[in-house]
Amino acid sequence: MEACFECRGLSKRFGNVQALDEVNISIMPGRVVGLLGPNGSGKTTLIKLANGLLTPDSGEIDVCGYKPGKESKALVSYLPGGSTNDFAASLNISSNPAEAAASAMRMKPRSLDVGKFGERNFVYVASFGAFTKTTYTVQQDIKNMFGHFAYLLEGVKNLDTLCPYRMKITADGEVFDGEYLFGAISNSTSIAGLMKLSPDEVSFDDGKFELLLVPVPRTPAAMQALILALINKDYYDSEGLIFRHVKHVTAETAEDIPWTLDGEYDPGAPLVEIGIEDNGLSLIHI
Numbered sequence: 001m002e003a004c005f006e007c008r009g010l011s012k013r014f015g016n017v018q019a020l021d022e023v024n025i026s027i028m029p030g031r032v033v034g035l036l037g038p039n040g041s042g043k044t045t046l047i048k049l050a051n052g053l054l055t056p057d058s059g060e061i062d063v064c065g066y067k068p069g070k071e072s073k074a075l076v077s078y079l080p081g082g083s084t085n086d087f088a089a090s091l092n093i094s095s096n097p098a099e100a101a102a103s104a105m106r107m108k109p110r111s112l113d114v115g116k117f118g119e120r121n122f123v124y125v126a127s128f129g130a131f132t133k134t135t136y137t138v139q140q141d142i143k144n145m146f147g148h149f150a151y152l153l154e155g156v157k158n159l160d161t162l163c164p165y166r167m168k169i170t171a172d173g174e175v176f177d178g179e180y181l182f183g184a185i186s187n188s189t190s191i192a193g194l195m196k197l198s199p200d201e202v203s204f205d206d207g208k209f210e211l212l213l214v215p216v217p218r219t220p221a222a223m224q225a226l227i228l229a230l231i232n233k234d235y236y237d238s239e240g241l242i243f244r245h246v247k248h249v250t251a252e253t254a255e256d257i258p259w260t261l262d263g264e265y266d267p268g269a270p271l272v273e274i275g276i277e278d279n280g281l282s283l284i285h286i
Contacts, residue, residue: 002065004029005050010059012045014120015267019045022059044264053114053121086190087124087262090202112204113187115261116275122261125191126274128251129165129182129214164216168252171211171244182214185249185274201245207278211249213242249274 005027012020019042027033035043048054049061052068061068087093094100115122164179187209189197202210217223217240226240251257251272259266 003027003062004064006062007046008060010046010049010061011057012042012049012054013057014265017265017267020049020056040265044262048121053123055119086186086188090124090189090204110205113207113209114277115185115187115209116273116277117259117261117266118269118272120261120266121277124188124262125184125186126259126261126266127182127184127186127191128167128257128259128268129180165257166253167257169211169213170250170252171246172248174244176213176242179216180213181216182212183251184212185209185246186212205278206245207276208245208247209276211242211244211246215240215242247276 003026005025007023007025010020010023010025011018017040019040023042023046035046037043045054049056050063050068088095088100094103112123115124115126117126164181165183166179167177167183169176169180169183184191186197187202187204189199189202191197191212197210197212214226215222217226222240224240229240251274253268253270256270257268259268259272
């Protein structure tokens with residue numbers, strides 16, 4: 001009997017981060033296997049490689065005899081979950097794994113756009129700045145104990161290191177050159193479980209993502225406008241924020257600025273190209 005899932009010498013690196021190093025796995029049909037590990041251990045990277053959303057640096061991966069790609073998409077699925085899963089929240093997927101799996105069996109497939117960040121893919125958000133690193137630094141035992149509140153606690157710990165980033169953002173030809181506390185390119189109605197976008201403003205398969213930038217407030221009036229926008233969740237017409245529907249973004253900086261892609265660390269680069277792969281992901285959903 002041949003393995004239904006097999007990795008041989010599988011390796012993947014992101015900048016200075018070695019996400020996977022010579023991984024060998026062989027799973028036979030009929031087995032139920034759990035993949036466990038702390039943040040940054042490569043769990044999501046392995047699943048994205050199996051889905052064809054990432055390409056390995058070296059090694060091989062087979063899914064029922066197929067290389068990851070069009071032939072294997074119908075064979076590999078991902079059930080989103082976690083302490084604060086923006087993707088699941090955006091699509092109203094149950095946080096109970098059994099309920100979510102049962103719902104998936106009754107649903108029909110639909111396509112979603114996928115983001116391209118340099119050579120990497122992301123499904124729902126690429127972000128930088130305030131509290132970005134909390135998504136991959138908070139400890140698993142703290143998440144188990146406090147759930148979503150664990151991210152808030154980690155964010156408070158990082159307040160003293162909060163600093164603006166000087167960046168030139170070009171979004172579909174429109175240029176924003178300044179200092180920003182936070183920025184996100186997302187295909188989600190929820191960002192970090194804190195910022196909620198209206199479903200009327202987000203379409204998952206329109207060939208565009210949503211760009212949200214939080215500039216550094218330079219005056220008391222600008223600070224007041226920013227605070228009111230965040231409190232009232234008015235991200236669209238606020239003087240304190242920048243909001244656009246975009247298809248292509250470039251981010252230029254004088255230094256490498258760390259990003260997070262779907263909650264995973266990326267070291268960034270002085271020039272980052274962010275685009276969209278139309279209908280790049282097939283989703284089982286109502």
